[in-house]
Amino acid sequence: MQVEAGTSKLIYLYAFIPTEEYEENPLPHLKGIDPQHSMECIVFDQITAITCLVKHEDFSEEVLQKKVENMGWLQDKAFHHHEKMNALHNRYTVIPLKFGTLYENEDRxxxxxxxxxxxxxxxxxxxxxxxxxxxxxxTDKKKFIEEVEVSSPEIEKKKQEIKDLPRGKQYFEKKKMSQFVENEADKEIDRFCECFHEQMTSYSKEEEVKKNWERNLTGRKDDMCWNGAYLIPKEKVEQTLAFIKKIKDDHENFTFEITGPWPAYHFSNFTERGETNGG
Known part of the structure; x- marks a missing residue:
């Protein structure tokens, strides 16, 4: 494949794989993100790039910025990218590139x-x-707060301290109590999640703690209190999932959502800043 700058085609870049693995297991015919073109390989020494030709009028930077605002188009193309990345991950050691990584030509x-x-x-x-x-x-934070209020030694201690205060001061301290209870609940949730994460590090090669999502993003009625990505050696996956199941079964106040296996989206930056787009 050779595309010169100034032509009507761009190169969409999915991922890098080792050339040795590609030669042992050639890429099967896979339809590209532009369905008129198949996914193809650009071999450069020990590295092979998985690519597809796309039309400039569909994927130029200016057009792409507008198209990603179309949720139907974005979902369709992002699903294609994700699906093909999983297919590559099942065959090769993959460095996945972000959706929308484009280059002007093969030389770039x-x-x-x-x-x-x-x-x-x-x-x-x-x-x-x-x-x-x-x-x-x-976790259902409201329910968790209610349970912490009746089970926490710190909260019981606080209640006893309030009882020993003069009646006038009791009134103001009781008003502060709900915030104190919520803070103690937050501490309990944080302790649980941090303990879980610490235990997960014994199974994983690398970890990344991600930002929790708000309810309007999760579509759930309970609150996300932990969001972590873990790079797990294949031989440890079964053991890791068994550990998570035990934690899940032992703690009814928490609901776990485990997804994978995925390509190493969070652990594959190959430059200091990470390669995120083309040019």
């Missing part, structure tokens, strides 16, 4: 591979036989 793709060769090769070594698993933890 090779330039990226050449410039970042050392980092890409290091990532291949790190990611071989690894899987990303995501763990989200939820």
């Amino acid at each position: 793709v090779k330039e990226v591979m050449d410039t970042n060769k050392e980092g890409i090769m290091a990532q291949f070594i790190k990611l071989k036989n690894q899987q990303e698993w995501n763990v989200k933890i939820y």
Whole structure:
């Protein structure tokens, strides 16, 4: 594949894989993000890029910025990208690129591979036989607060302290009590999640703590209290999932959402800043 700058085609870049693995297991025919073109490979020494030709009028930077505002189009193309990344991950050691990574021509793709060769090769070594698993933890905070109020030694101690105060002061301290109870509940939730994360580090090669989502994003009635990504060696996956199940079964106040295995989306930056787009 060779696309010169100024033509009507761009190169959509999905991922990098080791050339050795590609030669042992050639890429099957897969329809590209532009359905008129198949996914193709650009081989550069020990690194192979998985790509697809796309029309400039559909994927130029200006057009793409407008198209991502169309949720129907975005969902369709993002699903394609995600689905194909999973297919690649099932066959190869994959460094996944972000959705919408585009280059003007093959020379620019090779330039990226050449410039970042050392980092890409290091990532291949790190990611071989690894899987990303995501763990989200939820709790019904209102219900949790109610249970903490009757079970926490700290809250019971506070109630006793208030009882010993003069009647006038009791009134003001009782008004503060609800905030105190909520703070204690938050501490209990944080302790549980941090303890879980600490235990997960004994199974994972790398971890990333992500921002919790608000209810309007999760569509749930309970609250997300933990959102973590974990890079797990394949041989430890079964053991890791058994550990999570035990924690889940032992703590009814918390709901776990475990997803995977995924390509290493959170653990595959091959430059200091991470390669996020083309040019």
